[in-house]
Amino acid sequence: MNTQQTPIIEMKNIEKHFGRVIALAGVSVEIHPGECHCLLGDNGAGKSTFIKTMSGVHKPTQGEIFFEGKPMHFENPRDAIEAGIATVHQHLAMIPLMSVSRNFFMGNEPERRFGPMKLFDHDYANQVTMEEMRKMGINLRGPDQAVGTLSGGERQTVAIARAVHFGAKVLILDEPTSALGVRQTANVLATIDKVRKQGVSVVFITHNVRHALAVGDRFTVLNRGKTLGTAVRGEITPEELQDMMAGGQEMVALEGSLGGTV
């Protein structure tokens, strides 16, 4: 990974306060083109809050965001999407009651003219959805199948496929593997790898060190709203990462008593 080139996103000293809660207390991260940047941290570390400032959901209380070298102020998620930042949020990625194809094109509906009216081009949407799902290895019963009938892994895959299809330059995934089984996790990790090979930068959030090491190029650890530093693949061991996430000492003691199984 060439660290000399301009980062596609540069987050400088981001702070976010919710009333008296300081969720982020100065976080700086650079995302390089084409890398898979893992964001690690325990529950409540501020990972979701941090990527929400990156995707236009929250405005940072303090700090600067540079997108492709230029300062950026996202007013809402739509601005970030238009700039090329696609996000698969932790809990709210898809709408279970809606069909896969309606979800896939949510906010990006294709239209065709019908006399004086513009109609949702369902034929096109259905065709693209089926095709993209097939590419990802998911065989749908039909494009009108509701997302609620898909498994957790399949839902994540639909969300990722959607982001890639709409030409995201940066794909942010908030704990895509935390609720998944072994097989589904492997599928999602494979998808991340595939997406990165297409030249898309991936921000991959997880609290599982093994998942991070499987696909990550660089690793940034968040703890209590602060960055503990960024490490490059090959320069850090799983144990070191795990320790950084847990904030050091306690984990060493715990790990001893558990026989190194965590």
Add this chain to the structure above:
Amino acid sequence: MAQAIPPAEQSDERVKDISSFRKALIRPELGGIVGTMAVFTFFLLFAFDSGMFNSQGVMNWSIVSAQFMIIAVGACLLMIAGEFDLSVGSMIGFAGMIIAIFTVTLGWPAWMSIFMTFIICIAIGGLNGWIVIRTGLPSFIVTLAFLFILRGFTIFLPQVIERKTIIGGIKDASEGDWLAGMFGGKIFGGLFTWLGDIGAIATFERGSRIGEPVVDGIPMLIIWAIGLVIFGHILLTKTKFGNWIFAAGGDAEAARNSGVPVSRVKIMMFMFSAFCATVFAVCQVMEFGSAGADRGLLKEFEAIIAVVIGGALLTGGYGSVLGAALGALIFGVVQQGLFFAGVESSLFRVFLGVILLFAVILNTYIRRIITGER
């Protein structure tokens, strides 16, 4: 690209195949369709000779059903967008009353009163929506407040201005008005005269209208109902905006994160609900020739019941305008049918309750199949 993606068939092995017949049946409107068939079968068997199915009878329950349909379309789209409007009934009373005040008390031309009424009512609908969005309060509470506020004004205004609770004389004041005619008039009169002439429908046999058909045209009310149902159905299922309605009600946060302008969608649906209530009110005022302080009472619940019978989910994100229209039809046919059948009118509520329960149970079952809800 040499990733080990499992072969596609594997993800399918645990999905049961659904026959195409079952697939055709499994639709949100199924409860409404079954209910409609049940209701018609019942009345064809037990009230066929009551006059319910001659031209006058059909027109009678069609008009009542059309009234329900007009407000059901608004309630349906709003419910799918994830919100309620409990102020529909009061809005009907309020809209009727201000039309009466404009035309009769102030002497405005009917078209101007109707136009102003639409603007005022749609603005109030927008205010409902704006408060819901800005405060984050449940729309149930906000529109409940407007239920009282609007009803209060509807009783207060005519008493202060005219010293009575019913304002009449609207028919004379709006005679020949082009816009009033679009709500109170009838069309296809020639067709019905011809049908009467060839004996297809009954004609009056004595009195001043002897020789004229007993049904002399399709009231504009019915045209509005059909038009709104078609409009609502196309908007919901065939447009980009329709996708936003589903998304806003399905999960507002997820929709917003995907770039859907959720607040705008919801506010517009509140305005549409107010529009539908106003259409109802104008048609009613033009038909009766008067506005009363108690008009529209409980209409919000009747609209919501029709929508729920039609397969919509009370919590939003799922439903069908066609289903809601069938729900309204069931409502109208049952209400008038029991009257024709000479059944004690209080039994209407029993019958309606049974149908409501039955349709909703069926709908819940279907929805689980479609959406994989647990």
